[in-house]
Structure formats: structure tokens, C-alpha cells
Amino acid sequence: MHFEKDSPNEALDPQLDRLLSRKPVVASNDFLARLHDRLAAEDAKGAAAWKQPVDSVDVRIDQLLASKPATARPDFLARLRQRLGREESQETTATPRLIRFPTPRWAVAAVAVFALGLATWTQIERNSGQETPSLASHSAADAVLSVDNAHTYDPEITQILALAQNLDPNQELRSLDADRLQSFLLSSY
Amino acid sequence: MDETNPYKDDPDVNCMLRLQAGDLKAFDEIVLRWQNPLINYFHRSIQPREQAEDLAQMVFIRVYKAASGYEPRAKFSTYLFQIARHHLINHYRHQSRRPLDIQDPADIQAVSPEDSTIALNDLEAIFEKTLEHLPENQRTAILLLKQQELSYQEIAEIMDASEGAVKTWIFRARQFLKQALKDFV
Structure with a gap:
């Protein structure tokens, strides 16, 4: 099939061919150097490769991987190399150590207070479950009423305890403490 | 190289296989041999000349990066201009200045x-x-x-x-x- 025969201006063919075949542009003198720089900028590993002798182990790995169709994708080795390089650098910098989390001092103090409080509360609750109901859980009138029950021991001491408790109704005086105090006072008589 | 390879006489195919084996000088040989044809190919399609050179460099970078997985399935010129045309079309798409259809x-x-x-x-x-x-x-x-x-x-x-x-x-x-x-x- 001779397309040129169909041309309306066959006289132009030689001129056109001359224009088409021309290569008027010549590469800059530093084209290759700039290309090297660009490769180096794009790939740090590539940058090192331009300046260092090629590692024969690397070449062998490349050949082995490239021989398998599954790993023959153009970017496979590049990504693998990048990943291996990254892991290698992590291994060289990593040393066995305990993992420590930065903890503010106030948090340590808060935890200690909380633990102490929890222990105290647990102990109190346990005791309150075994002992008589606390005075603090009742109103002042209840306190007086409960102290009234203690008249069998000593009306005067019971009166003192009731007055002391009623001076500050918000103060928590557990029944255990009241009993202990009363026992102590009674024993001192 | 494989004796049955039909492209074993193509010097550029040999360069690619040498590059694949780690010989970086082979890459320079390819660049020096093809830089002018490639730049002129781009120069006839895009202006200015600096942009043609830039695209040519991108093609060589692609060739370099693909070397590890390179298999000689065609003449090197075919392989090279496939990449070149791909870059040119991508360039047009980004610039949206040339009809592609x-x-x-x-x-x-x-x-x-x-x-x-x-x-x-x-x-x-x-x-x-x-x-x-x-x-x-x-x-x-x-x-x-x-x-x-x-x-x-x-x-x-x-x-x-x-x-x-x-x-x-x-x-x-x-x-x-x-x-x-x-x-x-």
C-alpha cells in the first residue's frame, strides 16, 4: 500500500521527509550529571549506589527475585529494597530497653492517694458491716437516741459522748470509735 | 545471557541486563546513546526545549528503576519509546493542552x-x-x-x-x- 501515491502534493514529500527526520536539539552538556542528581534525590539508596561499589549479595538477591515471575514486577524490588533498608536501619539503632511512659508527678501522687483512700474505705466498710450502725449515718437526734441506749453503762459518760457528737453533726464518728472510746472511759473508771 | 534470546544482539538490551546485574556504567551508555533521539522526539511534541529534556530524564529514571525487573521481550527502542509515549500522554493529561483523541x-x-x-x-x-x-x-x-x-x-x-x-x-x-x-x- 503506497500512501504517498494518494498524496495531493507529492512534490512536498522529500521536503517533508527532511523536516520530519531532523533532530535539531542536542542534549545539554550536563544532561547526564543532572540525571544522576535527580536519581540520587529520588532514591537515597540510589544515591549511595552511584558512589559505592555494587554489593555482590545485592546483585544475587536481585537475580534470584527477578527470576520468579511473581516478583518480576518493575517496582517490586525497589519497594523490597526500600523496606529492607528501613528495617536494617531500625535494627542497628534499636537496643533492648524497658518501655517507659512519661508519667507526671501529680499522677503518681493522685494514684497513691486514691489507693490509700480505697484501702481505708474498704476497711471501714468491712468494719461497719460487722459492727453496730454508725452514728455518722444518723442525724444528731439519732445520735442522742443511740447514746440513750448506752445509759445502762454510765449516764454521765454517755451524756458527754452525746454532747461531743452533737457539737459537730458533720463529723464522722463511727459507732466503733464511739464504743471504743466509751469502753476506754468505762475501763478507766 | 540466554542463547535463545532473540534480542541478544541488541547492544541496549545487553546494557539493560548489565544494569540489572548492577553495572551502573551500562546505564550511562544507554543515556548517552538515546538522550538526543528522545529529546528530539519530545521536542517535536512539546515546547520549550527544557520541558523536552525534563521528560527525557523522567523516561531514563523510569528505565533505571525498572531495570531490576527488566526482561528483553522486544527491541530496546520499542521498550524505550513505549515509556516515552506513556510519559508524553501523561504530560498532556496534566497540561490539558493537547487533544489526545x-x-x-x-x-x-x-x-x-x-x-x-x-x-x-x-x-x-x-x-x-x-x-x-x-x-x-x-x-x-x-x-x-x-x-x-x-x-x-x-x-x-x-x-x-x-x-x-x-x-x-x-x-x-x-x-x-x-x-x-x-x-x-
């Missing part, structure tokens, strides 16, 4: 001598301006044939088309260029 040259307004931009009476300048009006597939096909002296079969491989389609594109390109240049020659 097939466009009938008859529909394109031919460049006239009165056009102020081409009143330089410089045939080379007129020719460049006219080439720009060609659809990408026609321009690439005729440049690969005439400028790079590739065969129809190679061009068809590069452009992922049939040889018949390539011949049609080249014929239409010639028709258009002749029509546009007849008043200047």
Missing part, C-alpha cells in the same frame, strides 16, 4: 501564511507549529517512522495498535502536513 486533520484549521505567529518565514518554525496541530497518535506515528526510523511493526507495538492503524495515522499526518506546508515550500 483521534481528530480528523481536515477539521483542523490549517496554518495560514498570514498568521502573525508564523510570519517569520522560517520553514522549521512553521513545521513545528503545524506538527502541534496533529493529533497525538498521528504525530507520534510519523515521528517514530521518519525521525526515529522505526519499522511499522515496532511503531504498532509501541502504540499498542495494529500496523494498519499505524499506516492510516501516518498517511493522514502526511496529508495534513503537506496541505499545511504547500504555501511555504
